[in-house]
Amino acid sequence: MKRKLLTLVLSAALAASMLAGCGSKEASSADTAAEETKEETTEAAEETTEEAEPAKAEGGLVGVAMPTKDLQRWNQDGANMQSQLEEAGYEVDLQYANNDIATQVSQIENMIANGCKLLVIASIDGESLGTVLDQAKEADIPVIAYDRLIMNTEAISYYATFDNYMVGTVQGEYIRDALDLDNAEGPFNLEIFTGDPGDNNAKFFYSGAMDVLQPYMDEGKLVVQSGTVEFAEVATANWSSETAQARMEAIIASYYADGTKLDAVLCSNDSTALGVETALDGSYSGEWPIITGQDCDIANVKNMLADKQSMSVFKDTRELAAKTVEMVDAIMQGGEAPVNDTESYDNGTGVIPTYLCEPIFADKDNYKELLIDSGYYTEDDLK
Numbered sequence: 001m002k003r004k005l006l007t008l009v010l011s012a013a014l015a016a017s018m019l020a021g022c023g024s025k026e027a028s029s030a031d032t033a034a035e036e037t038k039e040e041t042t043e044a045a046e047e048t049t050e051e052a053e054p055a056k057a058e059g060g061l062v063g064v065a066m067p068t069k070d071l072q073r074w075n076q077d078g079a080n081m082q083s084q085l086e087e088a089g090y091e092v093d094l095q096y097a098n099n100d101i102a103t104q105v106s107q108i109e110n111m112i113a114n115g116c117k118l119l120v121i122a123s124i125d126g127e128s129l130g131t132v133l134d135q136a137k138e139a140d141i142p143v144i145a146y147d148r149l150i151m152n153t154e155a156i157s158y159y160a161t162f163d164n165y166m167v168g169t170v171q172g173e174y175i176r177d178a179l180d181l182d183n184a185e186g187p188f189n190l191e192i193f194t195g196d197p198g199d200n201n202a203k204f205f206y207s208g209a210m211d212v213l214q215p216y217m218d219e220g221k222l223v224v225q226s227g228t229v230e231f232a233e234v235a236t237a238n239w240s241s242e243t244a245q246a247r248m249e250a251i252i253a254s255y256y257a258d259g260t261k262l263d264a265v266l267c268s269n270d271s272t273a274l275g276v277e278t279a280l281d282g283s284y285s286g287e288w289p290i291i292t293g294q295d296c297d298i299a300n301v302k303n304m305l306a307d308k309q310s311m312s313v314f315k316d317t318r319e320l321a322a323k324t325v326e327m328v329d330a331i332m333q334g335g336e337a338p339v340n341d342t343e344s345y346d347n348g349t350g351v352i353p354t355y356l357c358e359p360i361f362a363d364k365d366n367y368k369e370l371l372i373d374s375g376y377y378t379e380d381d382l383k
Contacts, residue, residue, distance in 0.1 A: 063111030080321035125198035168208020186221035244275030
């Protein structure tokens with residue numbers, strides 16, 4: 001009897017143990033299943049969140065071809081372009097060509113071969129890139145002409161620049177107003193210096209200024225003693241300060257050494273103005289003339305503060321770079337670049353859609369607001 005009772009107790013205990021074991025395994029399986037379900041739910045939620053985020057630009061390699069480091073403004077243009085493109089998520093191949101056309105052609109060829117998705121080109125000579133840009137067109141690489149229109153090629157997609165005709169207009173109006181040509185009797189003596197004949201912009205600068213000043217020349221109120229008035233006569237190869245200086249020295253020796261007063265010099269940019277000012281410093285003994293310029297280079301702003309240059313047209317390269325980056329981004333995302341001029345700039349194959357930034361003039365009265373307060377320069381830069 002006792003043995004039978006013990007057997008029943010042991011059997012009951014074993015059954016209970018087996019039930020407990022099964023319950024433990026079932027609980028463990030349930031826990032594992034719940035954990036897996038939780039992980040799957042979390043992953044799905046993360047994927048949904050990622051899909052909900054706005055798509056970012058994939059970036060890509062952008063080639064930026066600048067003409068030279070010899071002029072301050074191109075260094076600023078290149079630096080501004082590179083920093084803003086990189087900030088927008090693009091890789092940048094920035095090259096300077098030392099004002100050598102063959103070098104620039106080679107650099108652009110390399111940019112195409114290296115897989116650039118878009119080219120931004122400030123050309124040395126607007127007539128000399130047709131062949132290499134044919135390669136870009138064949139490779140479906142968009143091209144933005146930067147500040148200098150590239151001529152006679154269908155490869156140009158867009159043009160980004162300042163209103164260059166307005167630059168000349170501003171310079172001409174400054175001379176008109178400073179000499180009070182509408183009221184003063186005159187005559188006043190004027191000399192003219194514009195830029196490189198291969199730079200299409202030089203013709204716009206010249207035309208804008210001459211459209212203001214020509215009526216006073218026709219009237220005899222403005223006289224060019226040297227007789228050099230036509231664009232080809234007053235152009236300055238490579239915008240060279242040294243070339244402008246040599247020509248100004250020759251003009252002074254021939255027409256102003258006898259005490260004849262020089263009243264104004266129309267200079268299309270600061271590098272030509274700097275050459276003229278150096279020549280005047282060394283060879284001219286009369287009252288200092290009105291001198292125009294463009295770009296607000298540091299040396300010229302210093303001359304402006306020293307009353308050796310009257311004004312310089314300020315073209316904020318940060319603004320032009322920002323607008324160009326906006327155009328690049330629109331194109332790279334498969335859209336159309338923003339433009340505000342679809343009539344003015346025909347490169348010989350048709351009108352190129354253009355974005356124009358507006359230039360304004362700086363002089364001794366407003367330079368601080370335009371150049372210092374805006375962060376373009378510091379006070380120390382101009383000391």
